[in-house]
Amino acid sequence: MQLGKLDERIHVMDASSNACSVIKDIAESGVQEEAFYVCDIGDIISKHKEWKIKMPRVQPYYAVKCNDSLTVIEVLAALGTCFDCASKAEIDRVLSVGVDPSHIIFANPAKPASHIRHAAAVGVDLMTFDSDCELYKVKTLFPTAKLVLRIRYDAAVAQCQLGNKFGCDPDSDAPRLMKLAQSLDLDIVGISFHVGSGCDDPPVFYKAISAARRLFDLGSALGFSMSLLDLGGGYPGNKGAQLDKIAEVVNSALGEFFPEPDVHIIAEPGRYYVASAYTLATNVHSKRDLINPRDGSITSVMYYVNDGVYGSFNCILYDHMKVTPVPLKDAGLEMRPCSVWGPTCDGLDQIVESTLLPELDIGDWLIFDNMGAYTLPVASPFNGFPVPKVHTVIDVQGWLLLKDRLPMTENHFVIGNTPANLHLGLSIDGQGNIDEWDEVHTPVSSSDDEIVEDHTSHSTVGSSIIYPFLQMGQVN
Numbered sequence: 001m002q003l004g005k006l007d008e009r010i011h012v013m014d015a016s017s018n019a020c021s022v023i024k025d026i027a028e029s030g031v032q033e034e035a036f037y038v039c040d041i042g043d044i045i046s047k048h049k050e051w052k053i054k055m056p057r058v059q060p061y062y063a064v065k066c067n068d069s070l071t072v073i074e075v076l077a078a079l080g081t082c083f084d085c086a087s088k089a090e091i092d093r094v095l096s097v098g099v100d101p102s103h104i105i106f107a108n109p110a111k112p113a114s115h116i117r118h119a120a121a122v123g124v125d126l127m128t129f130d131s132d133c134e135l136y137k138v139k140t141l142f143p144t145a146k147l148v149l150r151i152r153y154d155a156a157v158a159q160c161q162l163g164n165k166f167g168c169d170p171d172s173d174a175p176r177l178m179k180l181a182q183s184l185d186l187d188i189v190g191i192s193f194h195v196g197s198g199c200d201d202p203p204v205f206y207k208a209i210s211a212a213r214r215l216f217d218l219g220s221a222l223g224f225s226m227s228l229l230d231l232g233g234g235y236p237g238n239k240g241a242q243l244d245k246i247a248e249v250v251n252s253a254l255g256e257f258f259p260e261p262d263v264h265i266i267a268e269p270g271r272y273y274v275a276s277a278y279t280l281a282t283n284v285h286s287k288r289d290l291i292n293p294r295d296g297s298i299t300s301v302m303y304y305v306n307d308g309v310y311g312s313f314n315c316i317l318y319d320h321m322k323v324t325p326v327p328l329k330d331a332g333l334e335m336r337p338c339s340v341w342g343p344t345c346d347g348l349d350q351i352v353e354s355t356l357l358p359e360l361d362i363g364d365w366l367i368f369d370n371m372g373a374y375t376l377p378v379a380s381p382f383n384g385f386p387v388p389k390v391h392t393v394i395d396v397q398g399w400l401l402l403k404d405r406l407p408m409t410e411n412h413f414v415i416g417n418t419p420a421n422l423h424l425g426l427s428i429d430g431q432g433n434i435d436e437w438d439e440v441h442t443p444v445s446s447s448d449d450e451i452v453e454d455h456t457s458h459s460t461v462g463s464s465i466i467y468p469f470l471q472m473g474q475v476n
């Protein structure tokens, strides 16, 4: 990775800080107006540890589509995950950090020809399919590819169903496709499925794994060397969500249907790894009271913040996400009916239709948890509102774990999380380029002394520098 910009590095937090305190420090620095993220790498490390403990037989292949941050990819590569890529560009992104092509599955059952050619050129030979057409394409473009047949098994309840688009019928279609592959002299090595993203139906994994077993047996009878079972995605990623129920079903089904240790079991978690690691802070820049014409009372308040459905909150439209705004300030107990809107001129740009919040002023911050999955890769700067910048942090333990594990190096980190070395400021060009801050930096060092040295006290001036001239309140 090219580490030209200091603010792209991971900030090693001092012992008294955590992701929440960093959000507060940035918001209250007095120079921050734009929406921003804080990404806590410690959260990703914890998720990985949990996965290893709860599903030890299952090798995670992180689904890059979910959040294609280079830092996330590098951290996960350092932790030992492999990768699920859906396109040529995702493959290149993963390869660019030094991941071996054999650690990638090209898990898009319907691939453009040039992407298959590219996979062949760079040595990514493991790929999924679910149709005759894909088999003929692979026969022509990459006949030595190792093929994984994707079957359909839908969770009864899922945040995003995928079965309407991908996965062949395991009973009627799969045997036919396996026979076609055999007649084309192609190499099927395994079976995959995806029960749906945000699965709330753990028993579906049992049914899908048992169907995969039947197809393993058929494949072996047809002369294929069946060695890979891919459990796809569907694992929960939000704060407090438990992997336990799915893990219990998966482990017991694997024990029953795939007791042989030489079958390589993989999964493609995306949401699981990143959802809770990212917290988004948005700034209230405008508000409007809705007045009851009969008695002049305020019925509801419309709050406008500086990120919306064309930016991070595209997840509301595409990922069926329900988001919960939490005020950063310790507000009064009195709650008022309100709605929360994004910054663009489109009426569709609504984040929360109806909720209760304490009275907010211009310059106050609304915080949204669990914003790491299917947000940033899809966000656009529509209407000129920039996609929020990400400040990435890690605690000292996490830093010590990662700093010497390739592709991570000491250069990926910068010690300290003061507003100065977090590179705050008004991004006038929307790109986060603020030259005057370029001089401010703390050198990377592995010395423990320096980790604790950087305890510069943080400004608590709130938004008063940005909004010093606004007197909010009702005009009578």
Ligand SMILES: Cc1ncc(COP(=O)(O)O)c(C=O)c1O
Binding pocket: 063, 066, 084, 107, 108, 162, 194, 196, 197, 198, 199, 232, 233, 234, 235, 268, 269, 270, 271, 272
């Ligand atoms: C093929 C494939 N694998 C993995 C994932 C990631 O799954 P999840 O969002 O459940 O983490 C997706 C999501 O769309 C997918 O299409």
